[in-house]
Amino acid sequence: MIVMMSRTNRSSMQRTSRTHVALWVAQALLAATFIFAGIAKLAMSSADLEDAVPLPVLFMRFIALAELFGGLG
Known part of the structure; x- marks a missing residue:
């Protein structure tokens, strides 16, 4: 029983790790x-x-800055 739990936990951890990498x-x-x-x-x-x-140019510049900062942070 303990061996089965160990394998299950290892498999679960591998799936969790793959999910984290994918995210x-x-x-x-x-x-x-x-x-x-x-x-x-x-x-x-x-x-x-x-x-x-x-759209107005100033609004598009604002959108550009928002996209840039959104990607950075």
Whole structure:
């Protein structure tokens, strides 16, 4: 009985460890997406930004900063 519990606990810990790694990878990819989107919006000229999105440029700059800081923190 003790051997079976030990195997069960080890298997459970491996699954938990894999889940944690998968969540960290997903979090890193999401953070990178936000960072790159923020940088892309900040790097665009005002004219290009106005043509691409029908929102005020200052609002889009705010969104870019929010994406950048969201990805960093």
